[in-house]
Amino acid sequence: MRIGRNAGSYVVPLLVLMVVAFDVPILLMLASSVLAPHPTVAHWAELTETPIYVRVLGNTFQIALITSVVCGLIGYPLAYWMRGLGARAQLAVVTLVLLPFWISILVRTYAWIVMLGNNGVVNRSLIGLGITDKPISFLYNQLGVTIGTTNVLLPFLVLPLFAAMLKIDERLLQAAATLGAPRRAIFWRVFFPLTLPAFAAGLVLVFILTLGFYVTPAILGGGRVPMISNMLDVLINQMPRWELAAAISTLLLAATLALYGVYRTIAARGAA
Amino acid sequence: MRLTRRELLATGSALAAGLAAPGILRAQGVKEIRMIEAGGKSGESMDPYIKPFTDATGVKVVRESPNTFGKLRSLVQAGQTNISLFEVGSTSMEQAKALNLIEPIDWDAVQPEAMYPEAKDPMGFGWQYYSTLMAWRSDAKAPKNWADFFNTKDFPGKRTMQDRPYGIVFALLADGVPVDKLYPLDVDRAFKAMDRIKKDVAVWWSAGAQPPQLLKDNEVQYAVSYSGRVAGAPGIEYTYEQAILDLAYLVVPKGANKADKAAAMRMLREFSKPALQLEAAKIISYTGPSPALPAMLPKEKLAEYPTVHREKQVIHNVKWWFDNADMIEKRWQAFKLSL
Numbered sequence: 001m002r003i004g005r006n007a008g009s010y011v012v013p014l015l016v017l018m019v020v021a022f023d024v025p026i027l028l029m030l031a032s033s034v035l036a037p038h039p040t041v042a043h044w045a046e047l048t049e050t051p052i053y054v055r056v057l058g059n060t061f062q063i064a065l066i067t068s069v070v071c072g073l074i075g076y077p078l079a080y081w082m083r084g085l086g087a088r089a090q091l092a093v094v095t096l097v098l099l100p101f102w103i104s105i106l107v108r109t110y111a112w113i114v115m116l117g118n119n120g121v122v123n124r125s126l127i128g129l130g131i132t133d134k135p136i137s138f139l140y141n142q143l144g145v146t147i148g149t150t151n152v153l154l155p156f157l158v159l160p161l162f163a164a165m166l167k168i169d170e171r172l173l174q175a176a177a178t179l180g181a182p183r184r185a186i187f188w189r190v191f192f193p194l195t196l197p198a199f200a201a202g203l204v205l206v207f208i209l210t211l212g213f214y215v216t217p218a219i220l221g222g223g224r225v226p227m228i229s230n231m232l233d234v235l236i237n238q239m240p241r242w243e244l245a246a247a248i249s250t251l252l253l254a255a256t257l258a259l260y261g262v263y264r265t266i267a268a269r270g271a272a
Numbered sequence: 273m274r275l276t277r278r279e280l281l282a283t284g285s286a287l288a289a290g291l292a293a294p295g296i297l298r299a300q301g302v303k304e305i306r307m308i309e310a311g312g313k314s315g316e317s318m319d320p321y322i323k324p325f326t327d328a329t330g331v332k333v334v335r336e337s338p339n340t341f342g343k344l345r346s347l348v349q350a351g352q353t354n355i356s357l358f359e360v361g362s363t364s365m366e367q368a369k370a371l372n373l374i375e376p377i378d379w380d381a382v383q384p385e386a387m388y389p390e391a392k393d394p395m396g397f398g399w400q401y402y403s404t405l406m407a408w409r410s411d412a413k414a415p416k417n418w419a420d421f422f423n424t425k426d427f428p429g430k431r432t433m434q435d436r437p438y439g440i441v442f443a444l445l446a447d448g449v450p451v452d453k454l455y456p457l458d459v460d461r462a463f464k465a466m467d468r469i470k471k472d473v474a475v476w477w478s479a480g481a482q483p484p485q486l487l488k489d490n491e492v493q494y495a496v497s498y499s500g501r502v503a504g505a506p507g508i509e510y511t512y513e514q515a516i517l518d519l520a521y522l523v524v525p526k527g528a529n530k531a532d533k534a535a536a537m538r539m540l541r542e543f544s545k546p547a548l549q550l551e552a553a554k555i556i557s558y559t560g561p562s563p564a565l566p567a568m569l570p571k572e573k574l575a576e577y578p579t580v581h582r583e584k585q586v587i588h589n590v591k592w593w594f595d596n597a598d599m600i601e602k603r604w605q606a607f608k609l610s611l
Contacts, residue, residue: 052605059609119490140475140491223435223476226608230478237340238436239601240367 030253033246043243053231053248060228061255063142063217064210067149068203074150075157076199082158083165094162097155109148109219113139116147140222148216153209157202164198204263208256228252302535304332307357308344310520311337312480313500313556314400320551321542331535341367344525348373353527356536365396365521366594375524381537384544388579391561396521397540400552401559403499403578403585404438405515407483410507412493418514421494422446422465424472429493431469432486435476437604438516438593439496440466441586445514455589459600463607476608484508503557503576512581518588519561553577 033043047053082093100108115121116138123135138144168191176186214229221227228248235245309315315337322333339359347355360368368374376394384392391398406421408414412429415421421431422443433439440462444454447465474492477483483497484505495502502510522540524533542548549560550568557576559565566580574580593600 050602052602052609055609056605113489117489117491137474218478222474223478223608226605231605234601237342239597240341240345240371241598242342242345 026253029246030250031246033243033250036243036246043247046244047247047251053244056226056231057228057248057251057255059226060211063145063149063213063225063227064207066142066146067153067210068207070146070150071154071157071206072199072203075154075161075202078154079158079161079165082162094159097158100151101155105152105215108151109216112144112148112151112220116144139220140224142221142225144220144222145217145225145227148220149210149213152213152216153206156205156209160205161195161198161202164195168194200263204259207259211252211256302331302531304334305356305532305535305539306334306336306354307359307522307536308336308339308355309359310339314402314520314558317400317552317555317558320548320555321539321545324548325539325542329535329538331539333539344368344373344523345371348526351527352525353529354532355525356528356532357522357539358525359399360396360521360523362398362519362521362588362590363593363597365393365523366590367597368523369395370594373526375526375528375533377524377540378533378537381534382540382544384541385546386563387544387561388563391519393521396523397543398519398561399522399543400520401517401561401578402520403512403515403517403581404434404496405499405502405510405512406442406494407487407497407502407508407510408494409487409490410509414509415494416511416513418442418446419448422469424469427494429472430474430491431472431494431496432475432477432483432492433469433473433496435478435608437600438588440600441516442496442514443469445586451514451586454586455592457592457596459596459603463603466607470607470610499576499578500556500558504573512578512584515578515581515585516588517578517582517585 034041078097082090082097085093113120117123118135118137120138122138123132126132126136127134138147172190172194173186176190181189212229213227214233217225217227218230232245232248235241235248307318309318315335318335322335326332341360341364344358344360344364347358358374365374374395377397379392379394382397384397388398406415406418408429413427415423415427420427423446424431433442440457440459441454443462443465444457445451447461449458449461475482475486477486480498480501483492483495484501486492487495487502487508488505497510499510499512499515502508522543524536528536543560544562546560546562546564546568549562549565553559553565553569557573557578559569559577559579566574566577569577569580578585
């Protein structure tokens with residue numbers, strides 16, 4: 001009881017700061033979609049009457065979905081492989097996974113141009129080896145954006161997943177083996193379900209983070225892959241359309257919260 | 273007679289000191305003023321104006337960037353009064369006027385030297401001309417006009433164009449609309465012409481640094497670019513033929529305090545001096561608002577400067593773009609989605 005009260009007194013200032021500095025501005029911003037310059041539904045009407053905005057939102061969700069799936073497909077085996085390594089190798093690999101965090105997102109984005117551009121290392125090698133006679137367009141399309149977002153977001157999936165895998169009690173797997181389960185069954189019926197909450201959490205994290213990407217689609221998409229942040233940037237910074245931007249942001253937030261709800265349901269089922 | 277940079281600056285400062293009555297600013301206790309500008313080389317090209325101002329008045333100038341329109345709006349709405357000058361494009365200045373975000377320029381206090389009339393706006397000081405033009409790799413077939421640029425059959429290669437709707441002016445020129453019949457823009461016709469080229473546009477750029485880089489990397493062979501970014505760049509050619517000439521303005525955000533504003537007006541006088549504009553033009557190939565400047569520019573680099581080619585170019589029609597901003601933005605996003 002005393003511990004709880006003490007903890008509470010520490011948390012309160014932080015909570016107040018969060019509410020004042022973060023939640024209130026968000027509410028004010030969202031409110032401006034119906035209150036600025038006077039109470040009106042005009043901005044929402046415009047949003048629903050103009051299919052462009054909704055389509056860009058849809059496109060953004062599509063990219064986020066693709067990125068989550070790709071991150072999952074690469075990240076899960078990677079984390080699983082890391083779990084099986086010796087302590088020293090594990091440290092080395094974790095460092096490698098963490099390395100991108102220390103490099104600016106801009107530098108990494110431009111590095112992809114050096115690697116995958118028409119005159120880039122990969123295309124020159126492919127042409128040199130006679131595998132292709134014309135450069136392959138890796139960049140300035142959806143593929144380029146997916147490569148960029150996956151590169152940035154993979155650690156967000158791998159690290160928590162790896163931590164969750166390390167926590168799994170080895171005796172559970174041994175028990176299953178003693179009872180005669182084949183390796184495949186041990187993985188799918190014991191190991192995988194135990195990692196599922198962390199896996200799902202990582203996927204949702206990647207999904208939500210992709211929704212807010214700005215630099216990567218602007219550069220690696222070549223302006224051909226419209227995402228919602230880039231459109232919000234135009235509405236806020238180029239045109240004075242803050243109210244419309246607020247309406248779109250509200251929609252984005254609502255969709256994200258709904259997704260979070262779905263995730264919670266899945267996670268709850270996994271735990272039951 | 274050719275002056276060195278140092279001599280020029282010294283002359284400028286001496287003149288300024290004589291004219292400025294710097295005591296007034298000192299008495300008002302202004303130690304520094306802050307300005308928000310476009311950044312990069314263009315931002316650096318403000319230093320030749322700032323130095324004589326600081327020498328004469330003792331007032332320091334802090335430059336910050338970038339200068340998004342959203343920033344100006346939030347500064348003013350938040351009652352932030354410590355920004356004295358803000359750089360905006362000509363269309364943004366109209367938006368700022370409409371939203372009541374800027375104060376009038378006190379031209380009596382500025383006492384500028386001769387300037388082009390459009391640069392002397394009641395609400396803004398036109399400080400730097402820039403052009404949007406066509407550029408291409410030296411090893412690509414040279415286009416003469418926008419019809420060539422849009423003709424991907426006879427001029428094969430990838431293009432890059434700005435990720436803003438301004439390129440539709442080029443589409444209309446390519447489609448045979450004469451310069452004097454451009455405005456009001458026939459938007460339907462323009463987007464039809466844009467449809468012809470869109471599959472050959474590899475990149476829609478959003479930062480001015482992209483076009484020269486994409487040309488250099490051979491990602492594209494033809495580009496729409498800001499003039500100052502490609503002028504003098506090795507391996508890249510360009511033409512001012514049918515380019516769009518536009519002007520960047522310095523404005524005073526609403527609510528700037530009186531002393532800061534007085535200091536800003538005093539600094540704008542430096543911006544009107546052709547000798548200092550010449551120094552700025554050596555840093556980036558953009559030109560200041562003095563009609564005397566073109567005659568002073570270095571002969572061997574004369575062709576690089578936007579105002580030298582005034583008669584070849586289309587003047588950006590601020591009013592049309594301001595009046596049609598919402599419509600054109602929606603059309604543009606719809607066009608982009610159909611890529």
